[in-house]
Amino acid sequence: MTIVRLGFVAMSMELKNASPSKTMTFSQFQKIRDRDAAIRKLERIAQSNLHNTLRLLRHCAAYDIHFYRLTSRLIPLANHEELLDWNYMKPLREELKEIGDFAKKHKIRIDFHPDHFVLINSNKKQILKNSIQTLKLHYLLLRGMGIDSTHRCVMHVGGNYKETELSLERFIDNWMIVPHSIQKMIMLENDDTSFTVEDTLYLCEKLGIPLVFDYHHHLAHHYDLDWIGHWDRVVNTWKDSPLPIKIHISSPKSEQEFRHHSDFIDCEMFFDFLQEIKGSVTEIYCMIEAKRKDEALFQLMKDIKNRKDIDIIDGSSFYLK
Template sequence: MTIIRFGYVAMSMELENCSPSQTMTFSQFSKLKDRDAAIRKLERIAASNLENCLRLLKHNTANEIHFFRLSSRLIPLAGHEELLGWKYLKALKEPLENIKQYLSEHPMRVDFHPDHFVLLNSTKAEILQNSVKTLSIHLALLKGMGIPPEHRCVLHVGGAYDDKEKALEQFIHNWSLIPTSIQNTVMLENDDTTFTLNDTLYLCEKLGIPLVFDLHHHLANHGDEENWHDEWERVVKTWEISSLPIKIHISSPRSEKDFRAHADYIDPEMVDTFCQKIKGTVGEIYCMIEAKQKDAALFQLAKDLQDNPHFEQIDGSSFYIR
C-alpha cells in the first residue's frame, strides 16, 4: 500500500504577519549612509524571516503536515557582490539554532526550490559561478538548521539557448565543474516550456540525480511523450540513490487559456487519477502542492479526499492510496 504525504510552499494563508521572505533591495541598502547600520538592518530582517519560518514549522506540526518548502529568500542580499564580507551565518546563529532544535524534536521533510536564475547549464562562466554560489548559500542554511543536505534543492535544467540537445550536453559538462557537496543537494524537475520528462530523465539517469516529476508541467510540455506513466518506473529508479522517499510536484492549471499558471487550489480529480496510476509502485511518496492558496489549498484537498473511497486518511496531510 502506498502512503502519500502532501506539503505546501513557503507561506501560510492562516498565519498573519508571518512572511519568511521580507526583503531589502540593494538600492535601499545603498541609500543608508552608515554601512554597519545598514548591515544590522539586513540582519534584523533575516532574523525576522527565520523567526517566521519557525512559526510556520510549528503551524505545520499543529496541523500534522510533514512536508514543507522553505523560502529561498530567508537572507536578503546574501551572496551579493557588494556584501561578500558579510558574516550573516554568524549573526543569525541563534534563530538558525532555534530551527535546528525544533526540527530535531519535530522532524519533517523540508527543502528548497532556488530561484530561476540558478542555471547549471549556462555557457557563461559568471552565471555558472553565481549559480554555484547561490546553491552554496542554500547548503550553508541547511547545515545551520541541522537539515541533512542530501537532495534538498529542486532545480530546473535551465535554458535551451536555441539548441536543446546542446544545452543538455552543456549541463553534463558543467556538472563536472560543480563541487560534490553541491551536487549532492540537487534534484531536477521537468519544466513547463522546454525540458520534458524524457529530457530530464536523460540527465538524471546519466548523472545520478533524483527526478522530481511535475505533473502539471508534463501536461503543459510533453512533446510526443503524453503518457507520463510509461516512464514512471524510470522516475522511481532515479530515487534509488537517495535516502529520501520519492517526491513530486502537483498543481492545477488556472484556466485553459492560462494553462501554465497555478490555480488557487488543487483539482482533487487530478490527484485521484494520478494516485490510481502510481499506487503500489512505491511505499511512500511526498507531494508538494504548488497552489496560490498555499496551506489553505492543502487543507481543502485533504477535505476533498476524505470521502473519496480511493483514499484513507492517516492524519491532517497523509493518506493511504487504496
C-alpha cells in the same frame, strides 16, 4: 498501500504577519550612510524571516503537516557583489539551529527550490558562477540547521537556448565544476516548456540525480506523451536517496491559461495521477504548488476525506488503497 504526504510552499494564508521573505534592496541599503548599521539592519530582517519560518513550522506541526518548502529569500542581499565580506551566517546560528531542531523533532521534511535564475547549464561563465554561489547559500543554510543537505534542493535543468541536446550536454559539462557537496544537494524537475520528463531523465540517470516529477508541467508540455512508461525510471532515480520520492502537484488556472497555477488543487486530476502510480512506491511526498498555499492543502484534504479509495492518516497524509 502507498502513503501520500502533502506539503506547501513558503507562505501561510492563515498565519498573520508571518512572511519569511522580508527584504531590503541594495538601493535601500546604500541610503544608510553607516555601513555597519546597514548590515545590522539586514541581519535583523534575516532574523525576522527565520523567526517567521519557525512560526510556520509550528503551524505545520499543529496541523500534522510533514512537508514544507523553505523560501530561498531568507537572507536579503546575501550574495550581492558589494557584500561578499559580510559573514551573514554568524549572527543567525541560533535561529537556524532552532529551525533544524524543530523540523527534526516533529519529522517535517524541509527543502528548497531556488529561483529560475539559477542555471547550471548557462553558456555564460558569470551566470554559472552566480548560480553555484546561490546554491552554496542553500547548502550553508541547511548545514546551519543541522539538516542533512542530501537531495534538499530542487531546480530546473535551465535554459533551452533553442538547442535541447546541446543544452543538456552543457549541463553535464558544467556539472563537473559544481562542488560535490552541492551536487549531492540537487534534485531536477521536468518543466512545462523546455525539458520533458525524458530529457530530464537523461541527466538524472547519467549523473545520479533524483527526478522530481511535475505532472502539471508534463501535461502542459506534451499532453499526449506517455509519462506512465517512464514512471519506473523516475522511481529508480531515487534508489540511493535517504529520502522518499517527492513530486510536485498543481492544477491549471484555466484551459486558456493551462501553464499557470490555480489557487487550489483539482482533486480529480490529482487522483488521475495517484491511481496510475498506486503501489509502485511505499511512500510519496507531494509538494502543492498552488496560489493559496496551506489553504489549498486543507481544501484538498477536505475534498478527499470521503473517498473510498483512501484512508486518512492525519491532517496532511493518507493511505492510497
